[in-house]
Amino acid sequence: MEVATMSDQLPAGVERRAFDGVERLATRGDPVYGEPTDGEWRAWDPTRSKLGAMFELGMETGLEGDDTVLYLGAASGTTVSHVADFAGPTYAVEFAPRPARDLLSAAQSRPRLFSLLADARKPETYAHVVEADVDAIVQDVATRGQARVALENRRFLADDGRLLLAVKARSEDVTSDPDDVFADVETELEAGYEILERRRLDEYHTDHLGVVARPK
Structure with missing residues (x-):
């Protein structure tokens, strides 16, 4: 049986991407709260978001x-x-x-x-x-x-x-x-x-x- 990884729990449109060498959750969109960006991707800060x-x-x-x-x-x-x-x-x-x-x-x-x-x-x-x-x-x-x-x-x-x-x-x-x-x-x-x-x-x-x- 295949074991689910943490990434398997993420919805389409949410990915793990590297920002300054650190892998973080990210979505595509304009920045809102000063979060790091990489092109069209913006980091999702879990310390500022319960979800x-x-x-x-x-x-x-x-x-x-x-x-x-x-x-x-x-x-x-x-x-x-x-x-x-x-x-x-x-x-x-x-x-x-x-x-x-x-x-x-x-x-x-x-x-x-x-x-x-x-x-x-x-x-x-x-x-x-x-x-x-x-x-x-x-x-x-x-x-x-x-x-x-x-x-x-x-x-x-x-x-x-x-x-x-x-x-x-x-x-x-x-x-x-x-x-x-x-x-x-x-x-x-x-x-x-x-x-x-x-x-x-x-x-x-x-x-x-x-x-x-x-x-x-």
Whole structure:
């Protein structure tokens, strides 16, 4: 039986390429946050991207090139710009006006990236824009109630879709042990999702958990 390599988990359009002699994840697109470039390729920094960290750690995200993606917590576009480099229509939800302006700038050269100034806790406010049955929800929302956000947005996910969730323990409860916080979030998630894989992201992001799940 052939053993899968880490590269086998990468979607089409994401490659490992050398930048200054160091092999790094990369996508094709205009630079957004001062990342190294090599021609049309731009390095994907996993220390600034929870999804990038999940790729680096070999998690099986199920993402494929040309997938339709709903990205919750897009901020200034660091990660979602990489996603839009290889994915299909990518809906980027950000609540704060200042990073949303930077997100708009990242979207200018990416016709498949749609910026939405909205609150991920209130999916009804963008339900008229986001198409039904998206292939993946990528969530990186630093707020209390991260499981509830994922459950509220489950309505957009295809039956065979994936939730790629980065749980920030300190956003849920700064006083509790992160493992206890993660356990509580996972228990709540199970009301609407089956968890396929979980992994601490501490190598790149302290007190974060990466979760891959599918809708029940």
